[in-house]
Amino acid sequence: MNILNFLRRVLYALGLPAALVALWWVTSVNSTSYYFPPLPDVLDQFGRLWLAGRFADDVVPSLVRLLTGFLVSAVIGVALGVALGLTDVLRRGAEPVLEFLRALPPTVLVPVIAIVAGIGDGAKILVIVSGCVWPVLLNTVEGVRAADDVMIDTCRTYGITRGARLRHMVLPAAAPQIAAGLRQALSIGLILMVIGEMFAATNGLGFSIVQFQRTFAIPQMWSGIILLGLIGFALSALFTVVEKRVLGWYLGLRESQKRNG
Amino acid sequence: MTDMVSVKGLNKVYESAGRRVEAIGDITFSVARGEFACIVGPSGAGKTTLLKCLAGLLTPTAGEVLLDGVPVTGPPPGMAVVFQEYGRSLFPWKTVRQNIDLPLRQKKLPRAERDRLVTDSLGAVGLADAGDAYPWQLSGGMQQRVAIARAVAYEPQVLLMDEPFAAVDAQTRADLEDLVRSLWRSLGITTLFVTHDIDEAVYLGERVLVLSASPTCVLDDVPIGLPAERDQVTSRSTSAFAELRTRVHRGIQDAKAGRRTSGAAA
Amino acid sequence: MTDMVSVKGLNKVYESAGRRVEAIGDITFSVARGEFACIVGPSGAGKTTLLKCLAGLLTPTAGEVLLDGVPVTGPPPGMAVVFQEYGRSLFPWKTVRQNIDLPLRQKKLPRAERDRLVTDSLGAVGLADAGDAYPWQLSGGMQQRVAIARAVAYEPQVLLMDEPFAAVDAQTRADLEDLVRSLWRSLGITTLFVTHDIDEAVYLGERVLVLSASPTCVLDDVPIGLPAERDQVTSRSTSAFAELRTRVHRGIQDAKAGRRTSGAAA
Amino acid sequence: NGGSSTGLDPSSKTPVTVRAGFIPVIDVAALYLGQKQGFFADHGIKLDIKTAQGGAALVPPVVSGEYQFAFSNIVSVLAARDKGLPLKVIASGSNSTGHAGKDVTMIRVPKDSPIRSAADLAGKKVSVNTLNNLLQMLGEVAVTADGGDPDKVKFVELPFPDAVTALGKGDIDAMVTAEPFDTIAAGADTRVVASPYLEMAKTSLTTSVYFTSEDQLKKNPKLFTALKAAIDESLAYAEAHPRETRAQLASFMKIEPGVAQKVTLPTFSPTIPQSSVEAFVKAARSHGLLDGDISYDDLVWSGTAG
């Protein structure tokens, strides 16, 4: 039963990707279009580039930047989100400014960030943060604002205030929505990692992809994009594991009905 | 005895989404320290609203609420509330034990003491072995008992309960009634208890306040002269009990009929 | 009379978050078409679980449920359920009228007919002028009455009610009891009614099923031989009523005490 | 889509619309001027100019035939051809000036920098607008020519305006410039340490070009003959009328008037000397930008119809 279950999950996880890869293979294998090279060529490059030295040189630094940026965003997003979600006046006051910042394209923002944070890893992490905080922040604000009235009243009557209230009621109540934000932030972070590395970088996955693109090394570029997707998939799988642990109560609550019904 | 809770000219109007409801018209009463008062009244009379004003959760539109002589502006310390919406007042991300433990942690009780209180209160409501379950794994009545256990373990000075036994069976209800009364007697907790069960009101309280339909006022204030030592079988079968029950029942009927003063009032 | 609902060897085990609870041990019974059966049992006995299995909302672990001879695999047509968690069963984004109207729209009734049903049912539960409020603007008892009005307006063939009067005052409760009984009589609705109030069970039902504590079985099946024409004052004061009440009460006490067979059973 | 269909004859009465993809830099001023002078209309061509940020975004539309031709520095076109993209240079774009200290691209350091010559750049941070492209190659050429080790230079990629700032803040030690940013940087307390083009050849070099795809050339030789003629006329005119060329800058750039007056204009010449192309191929190969060899005839269209 358990083995069967496991096999089924593997089948579900791999079925569609396998089909899509097959489709890509078949439609591209005779491609002469320069920008859509045959998949075998791309895979060949994949093996040559990423399974060899470039992994340590480019992928690892990128991942370090990404994870740092993600964690910083998570902390800022949740902290600020809680503050804004709990205080309506604060939220209304800050919202226009935040919306203004949110609408600025990272491509435009990057030079400004370079001015402020220089051109080292700090700037690249800042670029990631500049995009990643928003989904976390918005979801946290909304999650905090949606807390149940009766639960808030319960906290107030039992003198559960400030820190304790935050920890035992506000955050757990908003947790499902914060999780949505974090999941968004993860993939946005990857995207911004690429954008950040388009400027003033000397290594990194994003840097490599952009270099390939500019030097017309198209199969190499596609192989980098595939790697990006694989990293995204791996990170999100990791995220799911953590989420299942932290949100166990919630998933149990929501799913007990579905499973039994 | 001094007044623990005193309500003067309380008025509460809800205004939201284009609807304006005067839930409480004008209520004035007071409850002495250590008194056990039951509140009855028709559905929608404003009992919950009243309790929320007492608990400092709602700001009255007019009038004032004093607790121990001090105006209530926010939830005062040493007060426990059992909400009518018991299901929503439990934290689904905490187990039953953790739910009961949380307010105790806020009181900064030592760990051993907290453990004892939690275990005792769970035992008292008959849920000794449900401590590690999550609230959503429990039946309605069990959830309600967890909410009661939480209030009991808190050992408050003032206890507000909003139909706390609505979801439990007759037998459990009797047990819980005796539990609340014995707690009240041993700890001297000032208790306000909202119920729809007239027998329960008479059995539990030292006093029963009958509210009118909204806009609410106090229709009748019935002192319950029964002896402090009460018992589910004998107390309920006395003629004094029957008389009191009849009086409260008439009050409720008046309230339902929309009358503003009770024929039964003294 | 044919069997409308029939439950055979029903067993239900909850397994979630490391907790395994056998909510229903082994239940077998059947309810005839047009019968009014009340179900009583201690808190946590599995009454809600039983109703959910009957409604096709939960899949039994073992055994089967037949509705009109057909195995229940999902919610069957023509059935209405009043949930114990009435507050959460109302849609907060819809007004009271819309909440009652929605199921009728699903039945594709014409608009005029729907309007009439909604207005009538709201009037019947005493909420004629709360139609445009949102559920969260209502008191607990009012919300519960909206849930009842929704089921009543639906004109089901089978009506399942899970402690539907828990949150309303004594007087309203009596009115609603009479409403449900008159509906049952005029429309011949097969009704299963879970309650904690023994008097209510005897007053309403043609039959009272007493469930044991979990793992649940049927402890007693009490036929109520009272005349069909019942009345809050006279019916309740007959000696037959008192006898039945005593028998059910004893059953509940047995259940609470954890006994698996009732001394009172025939 | 424009005039990409077969056999368009631009000499007919109704002008053919030709889409061009430019980068908003000084070098393309010649064609704006030529358009104003009516050289394109004379050849039956209505020029529709689009702008993009860089070559990577201009090659795809040329390959797909959406644009008939585009502007690029010569190294990018070489790199694309090297990777098998069938691009062909149809006309010259702009040339370096051939004057030391007054060229379109320079290596600049802060005034008070200890760096004296290109060889000192070893171990230093030097900014270029795009890594592994023309400017980095020029930087390496200059260092090599000065006897330094180009591999020791740490090149970083920074957009020009930010590079000027970074140079001021000390985030970088030197910057490889291109006009108008050389003039802007000159106004920000910097000095020149090398004129890299002069290290490649002692004369003016063709540094940027207009290109199209072989496919389009094959389909529409007449159009491109006419187009090339118009471009060449524009280049000649621009070279002869530097003040008009300078005046043209404001029409397609947001350049400050003061800067526009001071910038060093490239020289414009219709001919693409073989030696110039060979110099670039050689430099690009030795600095790792090209794998294979590219001959002059591979790269540059012969320029005649048929």
Place this chain on the structure above:
Amino acid sequence: MKVLDATRPGKAPAAPAPRRRAARPRIAPLVGIVLAALAAEIVPRTGLIAGDALPPLSSVLAELGRQAGDAALWEALGRTVRTWAVGLVVAVVAGVVAGVLIGLVPILRAITASTVEFLRPIPSVALIPAVILVFGTGFESGVVLIVYAGFWQVLVQVLYGVQDIDPVAHDTARSYRFSVWGRVRYVIWPTALPFVFTGIRLAASVALVLAITGELVIGTPGIGQLISVAQSSGATTEMFALVLVTGVLGVLVNTGFRYAERALLGWHPSVRRSAGAR
């Protein structure tokens, strides 16, 4: 219970006057804007940030004032907004439909999960050459980039929203035999709506960002293309004036969504509470 009309009988409000709450929130956004504006004016002037790289707000505003008289700016703005709006609508509709569908059918979710997670982190920017090749350098390319980026944002939010349905509400709908459509429309959609709103607000700004970036890189006419020209000419003040326009656009969009939210989510605790009962 009695619903009263506007005049309430009984006595007038007593001594402690009810807190005046209505006035404050209107001022709050202004306070925020003023503070931010002051910072944008003062910080560049202190020279904390090097030289004229970051011009003070006043000169940016002056520059903006100059450009406001120029039809080119408005035309570019119009084009950008059009690309943005079309892309956003497509992304939102596709995201919501796909999200509800995938959220409702567990098998579909299991099958698509890995593919979704694979495709989500692929940056639109990396796809630009391929997109140009297929869709050209016009408006369509911008739309495609926006749809690709915005779709995932909405999808993820909808998936989480669908998961958030209250089991009791869900059971109610099932027991009254709501059709699939009825369930989606009356139960799932309202539950997911707060999540969807957040998704739309996220996608709206991402769409704006990509509309601008697309124009910037590809050269499609619009604000982004103007920014690109200003950037490559070293016209910093001009560039920031355009960036300011972008940001203001974002603020306007958000304000619009806040109004829509208040209208559509009046029942939701978050909106109820800010309406100010307590």
